[in-house]
Amino acid sequence: xxxxxxxxxxxxxxxxxxxxxxxxxxxxxxxxxxxxxxxxxxxxxxxxxxxxxxxxxxxxxxxxxxxxxxxxxxxxxxxxxxxxxxxxxxxxxxxxxxxxxxxxxxxxxxxxxxxxxxxxxxxxxxxxxxxxxxxxxxxxxxxxxxxxxxxxxxxxxxxxxxxxxxxxxxxxxxxxxxxxxxxxxxxxxxxxxxxxxxxxxxxxxxxxxxxxxxxxxxxxxxxxxxxxxxxxxxxxxxxxxxxxxxxxxxxxxxxxxxxxxxxxxxxxxxxxxxxxxxxxxxxxxxxxxxxxxxxxxxxxxxxxxxxxxxxxxxxxxxxxxxxxxxxxxxxxxxxxxxxxxxxxxxxxxxxxxxxxxxxxxxxxxxxxxxxx
Amino acid sequence: xxxxxxxxxxxxxxxxxxxxxxxxxxxxxxxxxxxxxxxxxxxxxxxxxxxxxxxxxxxxxxxxxxxxxxxxxxxxxxxxxxxxxxxxxxxxxxxxxxxxxxxxxxxxxxxxxxxxxxxxxxxxxxxxxxxxxxxxxxxxxxxxxxxxxxxxxxxxxxxxxxxxxxxxxxxxxxxxxxxxxxxxxxxxxxxxxxxxxxxxxxxxxxxxxxxxxxxxxxxxxxxxxxxxxxxxxxxxxxxxxxxxxxxxxxxxxxxxxxxxxxxxxxxxxxx
Ligand SMILES: Nc1ncnc2c1ncn2[C@@H]1O[C@H](COP(=O)(O)OP(=O)(O)O)[C@@H](O)[C@H]1O
Ligand SMILES: [Mg+2]
Numbered sequence: 001x002x003x004x005x006x007x008x009x010x011x012x013x014x015x016x017x018x019x020x021x022x023x024x025x026x027x028x029x030x031x032x033x034x035x036x037x038x039x040x041x042x043x044x045x046x047x048x049x050x051x052x053x054x055x056x057x058x059x060x061x062x063x064x065x066x067x068x069x070x071x072x073x074x075x076x077x078x079x080x081x082x083x084x085x086x087x088x089x090x091x092x093x094x095x096x097x098x099x100x101x102x103x104x105x106x107x108x109x110x111x112x113x114x115x116x117x118x119x120x121x122x123x124x125x126x127x128x129x130x131x132x133x134x135x136x137x138x139x140x141x142x143x144x145x146x147x148x149x150x151x152x153x154x155x156x157x158x159x160x161x162x163x164x165x166x167x168x169x170x171x172x173x174x175x176x177x178x179x180x181x182x183x184x185x186x187x188x189x190x191x192x193x194x195x196x197x198x199x200x201x202x203x204x205x206x207x208x209x210x211x212x213x214x215x216x217x218x219x220x221x222x223x224x225x226x227x228x229x230x231x232x233x234x235x236x237x238x239x240x241x242x243x244x245x246x247x248x249x250x251x252x253x254x255x256x257x258x259x260x261x262x263x264x265x266x267x268x269x270x271x272x273x274x275x276x277x278x279x280x281x282x283x284x285x286x287x288x289x290x291x292x293x294x295x296x297x298x299x300x301x302x303x304x305x306x307x308x309x310x311x312x313x314x315x316x317x318x319x320x321x322x323x324x325x326x327x328x329x330x331x332x333x334x335x336x337x338x339x340x341x342x343x344x345x346x347x348x349x350x351x352x353x354x355x356x357x358x359x360x361x362x363x364x365x366x367x368x369x370x371x372x
Numbered sequence: 373x374x375x376x377x378x379x380x381x382x383x384x385x386x387x388x389x390x391x392x393x394x395x396x397x398x399x400x401x402x403x404x405x406x407x408x409x410x411x412x413x414x415x416x417x418x419x420x421x422x423x424x425x426x427x428x429x430x431x432x433x434x435x436x437x438x439x440x441x442x443x444x445x446x447x448x449x450x451x452x453x454x455x456x457x458x459x460x461x462x463x464x465x466x467x468x469x470x471x472x473x474x475x476x477x478x479x480x481x482x483x484x485x486x487x488x489x490x491x492x493x494x495x496x497x498x499x500x501x502x503x504x505x506x507x508x509x510x511x512x513x514x515x516x517x518x519x520x521x522x523x524x525x526x527x528x529x530x531x532x533x534x535x536x537x538x539x540x541x542x543x544x545x546x547x548x549x550x551x552x553x554x555x556x557x558x559x560x561x562x563x564x565x566x567x568x569x570x571x572x573x574x575x576x577x578x579x580x581x582x583x584x585x586x587x588x589x590x591x592x593x594x595x596x597x598x599x600x601x602x603x604x605x606x607x608x609x610x611x612x613x614x615x616x617x618x619x620x621x622x623x624x625x626x627x628x629x630x631x632x633x634x635x636x637x638x639x640x641x642x643x
Contacts, residue, residue, distance in 0.1 A: 002485075002488075003485060003486050003488065009485075010474065013474055017514075208469050210435060211469045214433045214434070214435060214463040215458060215483070216458045216487065218455070
């Protein structure tokens with residue numbers, strides 16, 4: 001088993017001299033952090049709002065004022081013509097429209113829940129989702145104040161639960177707070193998968209795998225000697241990125257870092273296994289790179305990293321359950337933002353573990369069979 | 373089959389194959405090869421490209437499993453005692469297959485470690501090999517920067533660091549200049565004198581003269597076997613090159629064309 005030590009050392013000697021790999025390990029994450037911190041974190045402010053007031057009551061005007069009083073929205077016009085909104089949106093003059101239906105005030109006074117309509121330009125999905133969140137927030141505040149001021153007998157209309165959640169755990173709806181934990185997940189996917197796949201196919205391409213196979217090395221030693229270095233590197237990456245997120249980018253971690261590290265290890269079984277799998281179905285480093293990127297893009301898109309899963313069409317939503325990254329994404333965001341503990345994370349931890357074990361053992365079996 | 377071959381096992385044999393066969397689909401790359409290589413012998417496998425030399429060696433090393441027949445190396449059945457066989461052999465592949473991004477010393481240390489040598493014995497052995505192969509001046513060079521002749525020495529070094537009693541060298545001299553080839557054969561002979569058994573493939577016919585015994589292969593079959601002197605006498609020829617041509621004419625079934633040496637280099641077959 002001590003031969004594994006020589007394999008690990010050799011791998012690190014090679015990594016030290018390999019510029020592309022060093023780039024993947026150090027430059028890419030750094031760039032991504034910078035981009036996420038500076039580009040994506042420009043918070044959604046001054047969303048151009050059109051108010052379609054069909055009620056023209058005291059309360060409907062008060063609601064419009066509530067919207068214009070925040071810096072989240074900038075009221076760019078009042079109209080009574082809903083049909084005019086789409087063309088305004090196409091011309092980029094309006095990003096969102098608040099439609100207050102006739103009878104808004106009277107229903108509210110009677111203690112009913114009047115329906116409001118909020119039209120949002122979905123071209124920029126993130127801004128749209130955030131704007132909706134703001135709208136819900138403003139509305140809830142408006143209603144609370146109304147209830148307090150107006151009448152003791154006016155029942156408070158039901159509030160959506162999702163709304164409460166946002167207000168509690170990410171009150172600014174800061175995308176930085178939301179995206180950077182996601183970046184941790186992305187890195188724990190990309191780095192181990194790509195590096196493992198490349199390092200195995202490189203050995204096959206160069207003929208060094210054949211040379212290793214005539215040594216008395218056992219297959220499990222060969223595997224361990226390959227996977228351990230990338231496990232260590234991925235872990236170092238996790239530590240560095242998390243530290244940078246906390247120290248440099250002031251991301252607040254509610255939950256336990258130990259829990260995060262433990263579950264990260266579990267997730268690495270999936271991604272190292274996938275890397276190994278990619279190497280067994282490809283012949284060259286180029287092919288491996290291609291297949292790995294394909295998988296990574298699929299996993300990222302289906303994970304809720306860029307596109308929130310609740311915003312997806314039903315079919316895609318179902319497809320996300322096949323993405324092991326989805327579970328870890330949910331886990332990491334929960335640990336970062338809500339400080340969730342293991343029991344409450346189990347609905348994500350269990351499928352993630354199942355995926356990890358299945359992918360890892362299948363890849364190991366396939367790898368062994370291939371070596372004959 | 374195994375029983376019969378075990379019965380025929382003779383003392384003093386380093387390698388013995390019985391009707392060893394390898395098919396790739398319907399194509400037969402090695403066909404019913406039966407050989408015996410004595411301990412301390414330099415045994416040459418000659419033949420044009422595609423003759424099946426590499427496939428045969430890969431079966432002897434346990435890298436490929438035979439389709440039929442059996443192989444014994446160092447007295448062990450390769451099919452059953454793969455790991456024990458691998459401890460007792462060194463293999464230098466036809467393609468340079470060391471780590472180009474590691475230095476000479478790092479490559480040697482790595483293979484030493486993988487073969488279970490470490491600590492002081494490893495350092496001692498490292499110095500011995502560097503001295504024996506005249507690689508000392510290159511110890512800090514990356515393998516990829518070595519001249520081809522020295523790459524092949526390094527490959528030999530990695531294959532023999534663990535002092536295996538049997539060495540398989542697949543085309544160790546291909547592509548290097550005659551002077552470097554000559555000195556590589558000197559190394560081979562020094563190993564043989566020290567008691568190592570060597571199986572060496574080549575497509576340079578004149579290199580047959582450096583071997584104690586040779587097997588000439590064509591289209592997967594062994595078509596002649598014996599010492600170079602005896603083969604020349606048997607066929608009344610001046611050189612192994614002529615023996616080869618005569619055999620092919622007699623055989624008639626071969627598709628191999630008469631080799632020419634446009635470069636003036638004598639007896640370059642195939643390639
Ligand atoms: N893995 C393989 N799959 C299919 N055919 C192969 C394979 N390896 C070798 N061959 C074929 O077997 C024949 C013998 O090859 P090889 O043993 O490499 O010859 P040599 O080493 O004498 O040049 C060649 O025709 C080659 O194309
Ligand atoms: Mg060959």
